[in-house]
Amino acid sequence: MHHPEEEEDYDYESLGSNTTMLQNAFAGALAGIAEHCAMYPVDSIKTRMQVISSNTKIIQQQPPVTLRNLWKGVNSVVLGAGPAHALHFATYEFCKDHFAANSEGHHPLASAAAGACAxxxxxxxxxPFDVVKQRMQLRDSTYTSIRECARxxxxxxxIAAFYISxxxxxxxSIPFQSIQFATYEFFRKVLGSEATGYxxxxxxxxxxxxxxVxxxxxxxxxxxxTLLQTxxxxxDLRIRNATGFRDASTIIMERYGVKGFFRGFRPRVLTHMPSAAISWSVYEYIKWLINVQSNPEKSQQKENFVSL
Structure with a gap:
């Protein structure tokens, strides 16, 4: 039996299917730029903590940390994050729908698989943009532009330097994003978004x-x-000639032991917690806004949300 009142409810689970790939890409681009820009200084600190050097004299001679130099390289992130996150979220929505992760209930494997593809x-x-970003984030970096750094x-x-890492x-990233997407979808449903709408x-x-997580x-x-990208x-000739994952891991283990693999742990977590919150909230909001604009009969819900 048809119930007219059901059409007035804002179906959250239909967000992905009601927005086009282009709209998902646009929402993803804005989310990516907002995420990276908001937490960029903390990410710079994380990068500097992870860089390994055997020369303590060079470390002591490095310039002091200032808020201004913590923003070096942010242009590279803006330039790359927009199209990269557009592709990321558009691919995720497509794969999530293809793997039936949008169906009722919890589907962590489907969400994780969609996240891996994205x-x-x-x-x-x-x-390549991330390599340029991290080179410019280094405390002793003298680069004034992303073009100069890339050149x-x-x-x-x-060209191999842009892809060695x-x-x-x-x-x-595949386990990171798989865990993040699966965890996000799980908590989103547990916390009630699935039932209450946006x-x-x-x-x-x-x-x-x-x-x-x-x-x-x-x-x-x-x-x-980080070792490979910088x-x-x-x-240090040993670091400079590192050829890949195994070589870099050996260097870290020899210099610092197991603790070396957790250099920059706190700023990394402190970066990703708020950045993921910003990214998901911006992304979901833009999708919701697009959906409301394309469905005039739901404009009342938008007005109620704005008035909160």
């Missing part, structure tokens, strides 16, 4: 918890990735 697309596009890296180390990045508090809490588990891989700036 990560492959995202990281392949984002990795210098290319001329000295070749990609295998490690994928090894880290709820910003749910997206913030679920996103923050997902970011904390995923970043905690994958910190060791992030330390290895190896060209090191005065």
């Amino acid at each position: 990560t492959l697309a995202h990281d392949s596009l984002m990795n 210098n890296v290319y001329s000295k180390e070749g 990609l295998p490690t990045t994928l090894v880290m 709820d910003p508090k749910t997206h913030i809490f679920a996103g923050g918890l997902a970011g904390a 995923a970043s905690s588990v994958t910190t060791p891989l992030d330390v290895v990735k 190896r060209g700036t090191s005065s």
Whole structure:
């Protein structure tokens, strides 16, 4: 039997299917830029803590930390995060629908698989921008623009420098994003968003918890990735000639032991908790806003939300 009042309820689970791939991509691009820009200074601190150097004299001679130099390289993130996150979220929504993760109940494996597919697309596009970002984040970096940094890296180390960390990045990012997406979807449903419709508090809490869990588990891989992406700036020949994941892991283990794989753990978690909360809440809001705009009969709900 048809119930007219059911059409007036805002079906949260239909958000992904009611928005087009282009709209999902647009929402994802805004979410990615907001996420990275908001937490960029903390990410810079994390990168500097993870960089390994055997020369303590060089470390002592490095310039003092200022808020201004903590923002170096943010242009690279803005330039790369927009298209990379657009591809990321569009792929995620497509795969989530394809794997039936949108159906009623909890589907962690389907959500994780969709997150893994989205990560492959995202990281392949984002990795060169991430290399430039981390080179500019270094405390002793003298680069004044992303073009200068990219040109210098290319001329000295070749195109391979932009992709040497990609295998490690994928090894880290696939479990990270799989855990994050599965955890987010789980907490989003547990916290009541599935039943109550669009709820910003749910997206913030679920996103923050997902970011904390995923970043905690994958910190060791992030330390290895940072070593590989910044190896060209090191005065240590062993680090400078690191050829991949195994080589980098051996160096870290020899220098610092197991503790070395958790360098920058706190700022990494402190970066990903709020950044995931920001990313998911912005993404879900933009999708909701697009959906409301395309459904005039639901404009009353938008007005009620804005008035809160």
